[in-house]
Amino acid sequence: MTALSAAIALAVLALHGGWWTLVALVPFLFTLYFFRDPERTVPDGKVIVSAADGHVTAVEEVEEKEFIGGRAKRVSVFLSIFDVHLNRAPVGGKVEHVKHYDGKFLNAMKARSAVENERNFVGLSTDIGKVLVVQIAGAIARRIRCAVQPGDVLNKGQRFGMIMFGSRTDLYLPPDAVDIRVKVGDAVRAGKTIIAEVRDAKN
Numbered sequence: 001m002t003a004l005s006a007a008i009a010l011a012v013l014a015l016h017g018g019w020w021t022l023v024a025l026v027p028f029l030f031t032l033y034f035f036r037d038p039e040r041t042v043p044d045g046k047v048i049v050s051a052a053d054g055h056v057t058a059v060e061e062v063e064e065k066e067f068i069g070g071r072a073k074r075v076s077v078f079l080s081i082f083d084v085h086l087n088r089a090p091v092g093g094k095v096e097h098v099k100h101y102d103g104k105f106l107n108a109m110k111a112r113s114a115v116e117n118e119r120n121f122v123g124l125s126t127d128i129g130k131v132l133v134v135q136i137a138g139a140i141a142r143r144i145r146c147a148v149q150p151g152d153v154l155n156k157g158q159r160f161g162m163i164m165f166g167s168r169t170d171l172y173l174p175p176d177a178v179d180i181r182v183k184v185g186d187a188v189r190a191g192k193t194i195i196a197e198v199r200d201a202k203n
Contacts, residue, residue, distance in 0.1 A: 037086060040191040042157030046198035048178060049157055050188040051090045051133045052169035054079040058111075059180055064172045067097045067123035067132045072172040073180060075195055076114070077188055079138075079167045087161040088191035089124070089154035090171055091131055097123030098149055103137075113138065113168060120144045122160065128198055129174040135161055136168040157191035171195065 042049060058076035079085055103118040118137040123130060135144045146161040154160060163169070173180075178196035182188060188195065 048196040053083040093124035093126035132172040
């Protein structure tokens, strides 16, 4: 998409030049902006980091049947078209489960999007138990990329996928293993913002 936008801009420049070139450059520049990939400093220690950039829209305890198979703490993050859309591993672990579901393209802010929209599940086996990241397409997003498969090992903060344009990422954590450190409305950054802290096993 970036190459196509650049080609169009160059063609307009060759044929017309002037202000038309600036108009043709707009989609090219926006594409570069959207696909940006900033470096992140991943915090050390027994912490869980955000899997996505955006704003927290829900922090709740739910039943998760796809991978965890029971109670889980869910932190939902909504990504606008202005956020970085790369997904990163919230914690180090081995990929045990990857499954894609076709679906609708409802506004990702709606609760129904978690069960009705196109989505992709990435389940990790970690030191604190099973952790699940769900990539959810939104009203504008029409494509989910996932670059891992069962058997792969991810480090905390490692890139593993991307959702095109506005979307949502849900993180499911073992309820008795962590303490959530974010609240609804908080801005978070993938691989950088601490979502939760791992409880001391002695507590």
